Amino acid sequence: MMAITTISSREFNQDTSAAKKATHQGPVIITDRGRPAHVLLSIEEYQKLTGCQTSIVELLAMPDALEIEFEPERAVITPRSVDLS
Template sequence: MITHTLSARELAQNLSHAKRLATEGPVFITDRGKPAFALLRIEDFHALSGQQQDMSLLEMMQSMPSTQGIDYEAPRLIGELREPVY
């Protein structure tokens, strides 16, 4: 597996380049010269975390330790949506 390293500035200036690099392997993002973040393909994230790939975004967020104890239920839409929501 190939790994790449980009500075936070390089990431901000060329996100599409970082995404292309992530197809080859993890991209480490540095902040002031020190690794701070990692950019992965979602498939690689699922493989590393052991999470099921068919989880919804809400289920994924609920499984994160930092969100434990937070209850959220999305409001239900009543009637028809007649105008676009922005």
Template sequence: MTARDFNQDASAAKREAAREPLIITDRGTPSFVLLTYTDYRQLKGELDNIVDLLRQDDDGDFDADFPPMNFEAKEIDL
């Protein structure tokens, strides 16, 4: 995307960058790269915290297997 196109339609640039990193050119020369914050963090090598790992984006449901819980009452002799 040219710098001029970027200036005229930043929303289109953001939509494109959501799919893949977007190179912005200035007079035909690559000058900038627009990418999502998640992609940026991956490039920096930042580790996700537990909140990031458990967050559900727009990908939908996920499968998780949890062990069965045992709720049987037990008698205790005090």
């Protein structure tokens, strides 16, 4: 069974590592002035929710990059005079 932990934003700021450890038991709800404001999840739980099994590293590697045609135009930088008066 998944436990839901609720902590205040002050508690989160004072002991972030405890909040991260609590995500092993389930989501951590962080409150701001007594109202839920944020949810901290383990990456595994986040991936289950989003259906995303690809890591950000794998996405940034861009394995299909060789198939992308990209030829940017050469930038033309023209100097201009500066008025320092």
